[in-house]
Amino acid sequence: DVKVTQSSRYLVKRTGEKVxxxxxxxxDHENMFxxxxxxxxxxxxxxxxxxxxxxxxxxxxxxxSVSREKKERFSLILESASTNQTSxxxxxxxxxxxxxxxxxxxxxxxxxxx
Amino acid sequence: EDKVVxxxxxxxxxxxxxxxxxxxxxxxxxxSLLWYKQEKKAPTFLFMLTSSGIEKKSGRLSSILDKKExxxxxxxxxxQTGDSAIYLCAGGGADGLTFGKGTHLIIQP
Numbered sequence: 573d574v575k576v577t578q579s580s581r582y583l584v585k586r587t588g589e590k591v592x593x594x595x596x597x598x599x600d601h602e603n604m605f606x607x608x609x610x611x612x613x614x615x616x617x618x619x620x621x622x623x624x625x626x627x628x629x630x631x632x633x634x635x636x637s638v639s640r641e642k643k644e645r646f647s648l649i650l651e652s653a654s655t656n657q658t659s660x661x662x663x664x665x666x667x668x669x670x671x672x673x674x675x676x677x678x679x680x681x682x683x684x685x686x
Numbered sequence: 687e688d689k690v691v692x693x694x695x696x697x698x699x700x701x702x703x704x705x706x707x708x709x710x711x712x713x714x715x716x717x718s719l720l721w722y723k724q725e726k727k728a729p730t731f732l733f734m735l736t737s738s739g740i741e742k743k744s745g746r747l748s749s750i751l752d753k754k755e756x757x758x759x760x761x762x763x764x765x766q767t768g769d770s771a772i773y774l775c776a777g778g779g780a781d782g783l784t785f786g787k788g789t790h791l792i793i794q795p
Contacts, residue, residue, distance in 0.1 A: 603734065605731075617783055620778075622717075622718075622736075628717060628718075628778055628783075629783065630783045631776070631783045631785065664731070666731070666734065675731045
């Protein structure tokens with residue numbers, strides 16, 4: 573079974589704390605994504621990565637950074653958490669094949685920043 | 687300034703028809719073009735294209751990128767009412783992802 577796992581299902585942090593969200597996939601996928609999902613705003617892309625040590629900004633990268641030191645792991649970092657970063661965070665990976673793409677999502681991390 | 691233009695803005699066809707959606711882009715340090723299907727509020731990822739001339743397929747949907755002419759097309763064959771949605775394309779480059787305004791596709795029974 574293909575699998576994308578996220579380190580926590582629920583997380584509560586205080587304003588100003590540094591937050592790490594970890595995502596691991598066991599499918600040897602090249603491409604990994606971090607999204608946030610908010611009511612009324614849908615799914616928005618934060619960062620994505622084509623390969624190890626490569627990262628690309630999505631449409632809302634401000635306030636976030638990422639790390640991809642190993643192919644299977646893509647970390648999202650909130651350097652100084654703020655209340656407007658309270659959200660559901662979803663990690664995904666897709667196949668890198670030339671003719672077919674399928675995207676697999678993790679279960680999500682619901683982050684609350686107090 | 688980066689720009690992504692989709693056409694047509696809206697399209698109404700009958701079930702079974704084939705449609706072609708267009709996306710042209712001007713993106714600094716272009717890396718990839720992404721297609722999404724948006725129904726209600728959450729977009730669903732469809733394709734990511736990085737190489738010119740290689741067709742990506744998923745069922746009745748296919749897409750191709752032309753990096754020389756700076757455009758991509760999304761084809762849907764044998765359309766169904768469930769294909770009704772807004773289709774978004776986005777260009778990824780040096781400044782992140784730039785979305786087009788979308789094509790609103792309506793499939794009539």
